[in-house]
Amino acid sequence: MNYAWELKKFVSSQYIYSGVRIALAIVFPSIILAYFGLLKDYFLFPLGTSFVGLTDMAGPFFRRRNALILAIMSFLVVAFAASASQEILPLLYLEIIVFGMFFSMIGVYGQRLAAVGGLTLVVFSIFIDGQLSHGSIVKDLSIFGAGCIWFLLIFLVVSKIQPYKLAGQMIGENYLQLAEYLQIKAKFYNKDANFDELYREVIAKQVVIKNLQEETREVVFKTRTIVNESTTTSRLLMLMFLNSIDFYEKLFTSDQDYRKVHEGFDDSEILNKIQSFLLLLSEEITNIGISLQSGIKTSPLHAFEAEMQEVYEQYFDLRNRELTADTLENFMALRLILARINDVTDDVKTIYKVFSQDLKNAKSLSTGLDLNKFVPKQERLNFSVLLTNISLKSSHFRHAVRITTALLLGYTISRLNFLGIGHSYWILITVIAIMRPSYSTTKYRNLLRLYGTGLGAVAAYVILIYIKNDTILLTLLLTAMILCFSLLKEKYAWAVFFMTLYIFIAFNFLNPGNVNLLFYDRILDTVIAGIIAFTVSYFVLPVWEHTQNVNLMRKSANANILYFNTVMEKFSSDAIDDEQYRIRRKDAIISLANLSDNFQRMLSDPKNQQKKLETVHQFVTTSHLMTAYTASLAQYSNSENRFPEIDTESWTRKITAELQRTLALLNQEEQDESIIQDSRLKPEDLVTELLEQRKSEITENEFYDIRDPNRITRLTELNNISEILELIYDVVHEQRKVIEHYRKIT
Numbered sequence: 068m069n070y071a072w073e074l075k076k077f078v079s080s081q082y083i084y085s086g087v088r089i090a091l092a093i094v095f096p097s098i099i100l101a102y103f104g105l106l107k108d109y110f111l112f113p114l115g116t117s118f119v120g121l122t123d124m125a126g127p128f129f130r131r132r133n134a135l136i137l138a139i140m141s142f143l144v145v146a147f148a149a150s151a152s153q154e155i156l157p158l159l160y161l162e163i164i165v166f167g168m169f170f171s172m173i174g175v176y177g178q179r180l181a182a183v184g185g186l187t188l189v190v191f192s193i194f195i196d197g198q199l200s201h202g203s204i205v206k207d208l209s210i211f212g213a214g215c216i217w218f219l220l221i222f223l224v225v226s227k228i229q230p231y232k233l234a235g236q237m238i239g240e241n242y243l244q245l246a247e248y249l250q251i252k253a254k255f256y257n258k259d260a261n262f263d264e265l266y267r268e269v270i271a272k273q274v275v276i277k278n279l280q281e282e283t284r285e286v287v288f289k290t291r292t293i294v295n296e297s298t299t300t301s302r303l304l305m306l307m308f309l310n311s312i313d314f315y316e317k318l319f320t321s322d323q324d325y326r327k328v329h330e331g332f333d334d335s336e337i338l339n340k341i342q343s344f345l346l347l348l349s350e351e352i353t354n355i356g357i358s359l360q361s362g363i364k365t366s367p368l369h370a371f372e373a374e375m376q377e378v379y380e381q382y383f384d385l386r387n388r389e390l391t392a393d394t395l396e397n398f399m400a401l402r403l404i405l406a407r408i409n410d411v412t413d414d415v416k417t418i419y420k421v422f423s424q425d426l427k428n429a430k431s432l433s434t435g436l437d438l439n440k441f442v443p444k445q446e447r448l449n450f451s452v453l454l455t456n457i458s459l460k461s462s463h464f465r466h467a468v469r470i471t472t473a474l475l476l477g478y479t480i481s482r483l484n485f486l487g488i489g490h491s492y493w494i495l496i497t498v499i500a501i502m503r504p505s506y507s508t509t510k511y512r513n514l515l516r517l518y519g520t521g522l523g524a525v526a527a528y529v530i531l532i533y534i535k536n537d538t539i540l541l542t543l544l545l546t547a548m549i550l551c552f553s554l555l556k557e558k559y560a561w562a563v564f565f566m567t568l569y570i571f572i573a574f575n576f577l578n579p580g581n582v583n584l585l586f587y588d589r590i591l592d593t594v595i596a597g598i599i600a601f602t603v604s605y606f607v608l609p610v611w612e613h614t615q616n617v618n619l620m621r622k623s624a625n626a627n628i629l630y631f632n633t634v635m636e637k638f639s640s641d642a643i644d645d646e647q648y649r650i651r652r653k654d655a656i657i658s659l660a661n662l663s664d665n666f667q668r669m670l671s672d673p674k675n676q677q678k679k680l681e682t683v684h685q686f687v688t689t690s691h692l693m694t695a696y697t698a699s700l701a702q703y704s705n706s707e708n709r710f711p712e713i714d715t716e717s718w719t720r721k722i723t724a725e726l727q728r729t730l731a732l733l734n735q736e737e738q739d740e741s742i743i744q745d746s747r748l749k750p751e752d753l754v755t756e757l758l759e760q761r762k763s764e765i766t767e768n769e770f771y772d773i774r775d776p777n778r779i780t781r782l783t784e785l786n787n788i789s790e791i792l793e794l795i796y797d798v799v800h801e802q803r804k805v806i807e808h809y810r811k812i813t
Contacts, residue, residue: 076243080240081233082553083549084232086551088221088225089117089123092120094113096113100113106576110577111214112210112213116218120218122134122138124179126286132219132223134179135219137183138215139216139219141184142187145166145170145187147204147208150204162195164475166191167471169184170184171184171188172457172464174466175452175453175463189495189496193492234283234308235304236360237283239358240360241308241311241356242311242356243357244275246352246353247272249345249349249352254342256339258333266691269691270691273656273691274663274664277656277660280312280315283308303421303422307359310414310418310421314414317407319698328404332385335385337382340378348371348408348415351368351415351419365422366419371412378408382402386398392763395758395761403787462504466502466610468607469604470499493593493596495596497516500512501513502600505610506673507669507671510601510604513597517593519564520563520564520590523563523567523568523571526564527571528571530543531572532582540576547569550562551565551566551568571585605673611672612669613678619665620662621730622662623690624733625658626657626659627655627658627693628723629651630652630655630697631693631726633648635719652698655697663691679809685805689799696791700792710784710785713750718750718792722792723745724745724748726799727739727742728746732810735810757782
């Protein structure tokens with residue numbers, strides 16, 4: 068691992084940028100208040116700043132601004148309600164039920180409002196306890212509200228000064244993820260590669276890339292300054308993002324029959340050379356990503372075009388020595404692998420040209436796409452959507468019931484005097500932080516929370532025992548804050564570690580000398596909250612991942628049918644426009660990622676809820692291969708050449724029919740006899756005859772040493788198209804058998 072690069076990735080990322088902004092927004096007013104001896108009385112000011120800051124998720128400016136305003140209004144409403152009813156126990160319980168259900172349910176409108184709802188419940192939990200209040204509701208709410216508005220003002224100013232910063236950082240992160248994806252793909256050329264494990268890594272990384280691309284689409288395609296303005300920066304960012312999507316497709320298409328490749332070339336050095344070159348390209352992509360995040364220009368790190376030429380020379384030398392009629396097909400496969408890698412290399416070269424701020428390229432950008440069609444759909448703020456989800460069939464409603472139940476249990480336990488709980492709101496906050504709609508995610512976050520809190524509490528205890536210098540403690544407080552807010556999304560356990568650290572230090576400033584009590588309260592409250600969260604998630608209206616399998620498999624199969632047909636139509640017609648193709652490609656990749664993500668979460672469910680696990684895994688794997696092979700086929704459909712030697716019509720009918728049979732099984736429908744007959748068609752290709760003819764020529768020593776990296780024989784292309792179509796059919800046929808078995812399992 069290159070630790071210097073890892074540090075650069077982190078330092079230039081949107082997470083550290085956001086973390087620094089929130090931390091400074093909290094610390095600067097706190098320092099001023101502490102200087103005048105007012106921090107203890109005005110502690111609600113930085114508290115309000117921190118909570119509003121945590122609701123600020125990446126996205127278009129207007130959505131972020133509106134969410135912050137909504138968060139401030141929600142915070143003040145629940146803070147007033149909790150403060151006004153602290154002495155009226157029945158009313159408090161009623162508020163827990165009403166607020167718990169409502170602010171959990173607003174997650175139906177997307178992750179942004181889910182975050183607002185969760186933080187609103189955290190604010191409610193703090194004010195319900197009353198320990199941070201000072202008697203006057205008006206004064207407390209004024210101080211707290213001022214802190215909230217303070218962060219909103221900072222957000223507005225920073226967004227005005229740096230309108231492109233977030234987009235650049237997110238696009239840069241896309242390239243960093245693509246670099247990691249390329250590193251995984253390089254491992255397939257390792258002599259001792261574990262293909263099953265590598266495919267799991269590939270699928271997991273595809274989920275990450277899919278989620279990041281969805282978030283970036285929303286930012287780039289919904290940011291007015293990027294879509295509408297004709298500045299070089301806006302056009303450059305748009306072009307760099309579109310290039311990253313196309314680049315991902317080319318990496319996605321590089322799937323091969325790796326076992327066959329290793330059988331043919333494990334005894335040579337060519338596969339090691341290919342692996343080394345792919346790792347070199349991944350370094351170039353990482354360099355581009357870091358530069359985009361940092362907002363600076365960059366240039367290539369290596370002479371990668373010359374390195375690509377060396378790979379070709381090694382291939383040509385090997386071909387001259389070992390090409391025979393028996394090895395012809397192996398060399399055809401290897402030749403196409405090199406062609407794909409060469410395409411990727413050309414893309415990296417183009418990306419560097421664009422990123423060097425080539426004004427001519429940037430100003431000529433015109434996508435011709437309806438960008439709104441590529442943005443993730445979000446539920447509109449329509450009250451009927453909320454009402455529709457008030458049903459046990461709704462996962463959002465079931466989650467709201469679980470959250471509310473857990474809050475009621477947590478609050479009741481916090482009032483048990485014999486436990487000696489000093490900071491009762493910590494139980495409620497921890498419950499809210501841990502619990503998620505799925506049991507698997509809740510279980511995972513529960514463990515991370517326990518680890519982070521335990522280690523953070525021990526570290527904070529040692530620091531506060533041995534360090535008495537306020538300047539050092541303040542520096543540690545600021546550092547811990549920045550790291551906490553920066554790591555909250557990606558490294559939850561570490562975020563909790565640093566959160567615990569800065570909470571201890573902050574409370575020590577407010578009430579010096581209570582380290583032992585603070586340590587006891589924090590550990591006890593976290594353990595109690597963890598037990599509550601686990602118990603409620605398991606027993607109260609749980610949503611197990613296996614219940615989503617059929618629906619997600621159906622969506623993936625349907626998306627693959629549309630994607631495959633669009634690609635095949637492009638072989639015989641120019642009528643399919645680029646926008647439709649891109650939409651079908653996006654839908655297929657997203658459906659695959661959602662299915663894969665659900666399967667990964669299913670692995671964390673209890674064993675008795677991991678129903679038909681192996682069969683689902685087989686379906687995920689075949690779906691991945693189907694989508695990847697279709698993407699490989701698309702490279703030829705974009706060619707100006709036509710391939711009449713391939714019976715594309717019969718192949719389309721045959722593969723589509725097999726996919727429709729799978730879809731019928733998933734829908735529990737009767738299979739149409741005509742579809743069954745289509746699935747048994749035998750395409751009449753001419754490729755086999757041409758291949759045999761070429762083998763005869765080689766046997767008769769008719770061979771020419773032509774070393775042109777850009778020259779690929781038509782027979783090589785025809786053979787690869789034929790092999791891809793056969794692979795697609797084999798995969799979808801196997802997938803149908805998988806679903807037949809899935810239906811038979813009780």
